[in-house]
Amino acid sequence: MNTEVTIAGVTFKNPVMTASGTFGSGMEYSDFVDLNRLGAVVTKGVANVPWPGNPVPRVTEVYGGMLNAIGLQNPGVEVFVERDLAFLADYDTKVIVNVCGKSVEDYLEVVERLSDEKVDMLEINVSCPNVKEGAIAFGQNKDALYDITSKIKAKAKQPIIMKLSPNVTSISEMAKAAEAAGADAISLINTITGMKIDIYKRQFALANKTGGMSGPAIKPVAVRMVYEASHAVNIPVIGMGGIQNAVDAIEFIMAGATAVAVGAMNFHDPYTTVKVVEGIEEYMTKYGVEEINDIRGIV
Ligand SMILES: Cc1cc2nc3c(=O)[nH]c(=O)nc-3n(C[C@H](O)[C@H](O)[C@H](O)COP(=O)(O)O)c2cc1C
Numbered sequence: 157m158n159t160e161v162t163i164a165g166v167t168f169k170n171p172v173m174t175a176s177g178t179f180g181s182g183m184e185y186s187d188f189v190d191l192n193r194l195g196a197v198v199t200k201g202v203a204n205v206p207w208p209g210n211p212v213p214r215v216t217e218v219y220g221g222m223l224n225a226i227g228l229q230n231p232g233v234e235v236f237v238e239r240d241l242a243f244l245a246d247y248d249t250k251v252i253v254n255v256c257g258k259s260v261e262d263y264l265e266v267v268e269r270l271s272d273e274k275v276d277m278l279e280i281n282v283s284c285p286n287v288k289e290g291a292i293a294f295g296q297n298k299d300a301l302y303d304i305t306s307k308i309k310a311k312a313k314q315p316i317i318m319k320l321s322p323n324v325t326s327i328s329e330m331a332k333a334a335e336a337a338g339a340d341a342i343s344l345i346n347t348i349t350g351m352k353i354d355i356y357k358r359q360f361a362l363a364n365k366t367g368g369m370s371g372p373a374i375k376p377v378a379v380r381m382v383y384e385a386s387h388a389v390n391i392p393v394i395g396m397g398g399i400q401n402a403v404d405a406i407e408f409i410m411a412g413a414t415a416v417a418v419g420a421m422n423f424h425d426p427y428t429t430v431k432v433v434e435g436i437e438e439y440m441t442k443y444g445v446e447e448i449n450d451i452r453g454i455v
Contacts, residue, residue: 157440159433159448161195161414163392164315164340166276168195168250168415171448172405172433175396175419176201176254176279176319177226178370179429181240182247188426191247193433195415199240201256201281204265206232210286211363216352221371221398222420223350225286225364228256233269241273250276252317256284260294260304264311271313278314280305283321283346285368295321295346298333305337315340317394320385322348322374327381328388335389343394343417344385345378371420372398379411386412386453400428402435412453 159170173196174182181199182191191197209229216223230236236253244251253275257263267278282295282304294304305318318334320327322345334342347368352361378397386393395413398420399405405416421428436448445451 157437157446159436159440161448163317163394163414164277166250166315170195170433170436171409171413171415172429172436173198173252173394173415173417174422174429175417176281178419178422181236181244183240183243185422185426189430191249193430194249196250196252196276197244197247198252198279198417199236199254200230201228201254201284202230202233202236202266203228203256203258204233204262204269206230206235213361213363214367216361216367218350218352218369218373220373221369222423223352223362223367223369224347225362225367227286227364228281228284230256233266237269237273241275245274252277252279254279254281254319256281256287258287260307263304263308267308267312275314277317277340278308278312279317279319279343280308281319281346283319283323285321285323285347285349285366286364292321292323295319295330296324298329301330302333302337305334305339309338317341317343319346320344321346322377322381322397328384331385331388335391339391341392341394341414342385342389343396345374345381345397348374348377370398372400374398375404379407382408382413383411383455399432402432402439405432405436406439406451409448409452410455414452
């Protein structure tokens with residue numbers, strides 16, 4: 157049985173990754189999860205300078221998942237390199253760094269700072285719905301997406317994954333724009349913009365008013381978008397959105413994803429990623445699947 161997958165020349169021992177922002181850089185989880193079992197750790201978004209994030213409350217539960225409006229709080233790339241990358245260097249897993257910024261220059265600064273560090277791939281977040289400048293502004297307009305992708309590709313030493321927003325009319329058009337601009341892969345979906353109102357406080361549940369919806373309830377939307385995007389482009393697709401178990405992960409792979417990421421479910425059960433790895437192996441044994449790649453896009 158072979159669970160290896162390759163994306164832009166980088167080989168992952170299995171297709172299971174952590175979704176950015178739901179696993180830190182693995183430090184908090186490493187007491188529970190053997191990080192060596194994961195295909196990759198995808199870190200929380202990192203910017204050129206520290207960001208404080210949004211005012212609280214910035215997470216709230218909803219039926220089938222959660223809303224968050226963290227606002228990309230992060231310590232900045234310098235602390236990240238010294239602390240988080242140093243920590244991850246001890247593990248036998250691939251490292252994908254999620255990058256955020258308010259301007260193209262911000263993104264380029266992070267990408268250049270990471271160019272000689274032990275980072276396997278960069279995931280460029282152009283799809284966070286919770287910050288006022290940058291981020292999603294690049295991910296909702298195909299010309300802006302093309303522009304930022306080509307500029308980052310020209311500077312990046314590592315292969316780049318463009319993380320796409322579901323908050324668009326045509327995911328296929330956005331996927332094609334990223335591919336045309338030189339992206340090595342795409343990942344989707346980021347969270348879907350939502351809102352919750354506390355009727356007793358007569359107030360929004362989140363200080364930011366809106367937040368990004370994640371968790372099991374968004375999975376059918378995510379599977380549909382991964383299917384559409386993977387049929388629109390020839391570059392690999394990393395699928396995510398509501399994955400709870402191996403059945404969900406295999407669904408994404410059959411829709412066309414080369415790899416998958418587990419997000420909000422890490423909060424519910426910190427062992428989810430490893431359970432997904434084991435569940436995929438069990439499925440392959442039981443149903444005689446020799447190569448994980450043999451079931452990719454099979455529907
Ligand atoms: C609390 C929280 C923080 C997140 N932070 C980031 C982030 O920094 N960068 C990013 O690209 N996506 C971020 N995401 C989006 C997830 O990586 C993922 O795309 C999304 O939650 C859908 O997957 P899920 O339903 O499995 O959580 C965040 C999601 C949550 C719930």
